[in-house]
Structures are given as structure tokens and as C-alpha cells.
Amino acid sequence: MSEQAAEEKTPSGAGDGELVLSVTELVAGYDRIEALHGIDIEVRAGEAVTLIGANGAGKTTLLGTIAGLLKAWRGRIQFAGEDVTRWSAERRTRAGLALVPEGRRVFAGLTVEENLHLGAYSRARSSTAEGLATVYELFPKLKDRRRQPAGTMSGGEQQMLAIGRALMSRPKLLLLDEPSLGLAPLAVREVADALVELAGRDTTLALVEQNAQVAFHVAQRGYLLDRGRVVTAGSVDELRDDPRVHQAYLGQPAQ
Numbered sequence: 001m002s003e004q005a006a007e008e009k010t011p012s013g014a015g016d017g018e019l020v021l022s023v024t025e026l027v028a029g030y031d032r033i034e035a036l037h038g039i040d041i042e043v044r045a046g047e048a049v050t051l052i053g054a055n056g057a058g059k060t061t062l063l064g065t066i067a068g069l070l071k072a073w074r075g076r077i078q079f080a081g082e083d084v085t086r087w088s089a090e091r092r093t094r095a096g097l098a099l100v101p102e103g104r105r106v107f108a109g110l111t112v113e114e115n116l117h118l119g120a121y122s123r124a125r126s127s128t129a130e131g132l133a134t135v136y137e138l139f140p141k142l143k144d145r146r147r148q149p150a151g152t153m154s155g156g157e158q159q160m161l162a163i164g165r166a167l168m169s170r171p172k173l174l175l176l177d178e179p180s181l182g183l184a185p186l187a188v189r190e191v192a193d194a195l196v197e198l199a200g201r202d203t204t205l206a207l208v209e210q211n212a213q214v215a216f217h218v219a220q221r222g223y224l225l226d227r228g229r230v231v232t233a234g235s236v237d238e239l240r241d242d243p244r245v246h247q248a249y250l251g252q253p254a255q
């Protein structure tokens, strides 16, 4: 076995890249309702990691707490070598943590390109042009439609735009909340393929998905959440065969 292949088989399934995100014993929730009861996850540079689980498992809450939209009650969030647990969401964004929230929130009245420019708010003009070129190369459809109002695009195209906008800030970690939700099957496929392409370009990403097919298509490894706890972690192949994953996705084949 080559050295590289041996490294890929580390017990945790995690890669050997530098640690980008480390969440330790994280507890968080809403008002007095505790939704996360001590979560530990990590993401290394270049990895595509998925967070899966049934409705209400805490996936959105976890992404929101990592992004700084919700306060951590206890525990620690380290990002790119810094303890960001008490940082504002904006400061985390500036440090390279980008969240694509559920629901494709694009500015409907603005054109595709105007939406993309908004994602580059903290970048110099020269790098904005570079960012646009990268996004257009990844999503050629967005280039064709760059002068079209975002609100007139299909659901799949709007999702690509939401992802493209997040990429404009050159994130060190891209957090994606249910990018396939509510999309027609063809659009789900398009978005999943785009994420595979993105992951193949060394973008580090953490993907929350209800759709296990998409999650397993895009990610190399993942965590299964259940009622606010990580119940298992492993490679996509391990998760695919895990009865607990099948149970979480009852009624939906986890292939």
C-alpha cells in the first residue's frame, strides 16, 4: 500500500490536511431549549464532510452555531487556528467561514452578476474579477445569465448562484445547508455535480443534507447526528452500510 493510501485509511477516516474546523463539546439551542448536547466534529483542509441525520437532529442548529448566527452555550469552536467561539458571524465570515443557508436566499431583483458582487464585499477589485472568473468557470450557466434578474432563474440556478456568491469571498470553509432541498430531480443532480466538482478543486466543505444520495455523492466522510448528538462518524462507505443511517432515513433509500 502506498504511503498516501495508508494515510487515507486512518481510523477516524479524516484526511491528513491541516485542521480547518474543530468543534469541541458544543452545546447550543434556542431560548431554554437545548438542541445540541455536546458535539465534537472536525474538518481538515481539502475535505468534503457531510452532516446527516433525521429531521430535528440538529444539523441546521450546528451549522448556525458554527457560523455564529446562534450562540454557543458551552464548548469551543476553533477555525483556522483561532478560537472563534465568541466571534460575531461577520467576523467569522471575514476570517473565511462562509455559510450558504437553507432556502437559496438570492436578491431576486438584482442580476446574477450583481448578486455575485455582493458576495465579494470584502475583496479588492482585482480579486473580484478573479472570483467571478472562477465562479463562471464552475457554473457556466451563471455566466450565460449574468445580466438576468436572479428571481427569474430556476431553483437549481438560484442555488448555484447562492453557492457562487459564497465562493466570491474565497472561503477557507464553505458550510452548505440542504442545497438540494425543494429542487426538481434534474436540478438536484446539477447541484450535486457542481459540489463534486467544487470538492475536487480542494474546496473544504461541510454539507448538511436530508438527501443521503447527494450527501454520499459529494462527501468523503461524515457524521450522523441524532437528537443533538453525534452517534457515529466514518467514511461515506461505512455510513452507507450503517443500519443507524438507514433508520434515520427511513422511507428514503440511503444509496
Ligand SMILES: Nc1ncnc2c1ncn2[C@@H]1O[C@H](COP(=O)(O)OP(=O)(O)OP(=O)(O)O)[C@@H](O)[C@H]1O
Pocket (backbone or CB within 6 Å): 030, 033, 035, 053, 054, 055, 056, 057, 058, 059, 060, 061, 062, 210
Ligand atoms: N427557531 C427554533 N426555536 C426553537 N427550537 C428550534 C428552532 N429551530 C430548531 N429548533 C429545534 O432544535 C432541534 C434541532 O433542529 P434543527 O433544525 O437543527 O434540525 P435539523 O437536523 O436541521 O432538521 P431539519 O432537517 O428538519 O432542518 C429540533 O428539536 C428543533 O425543534
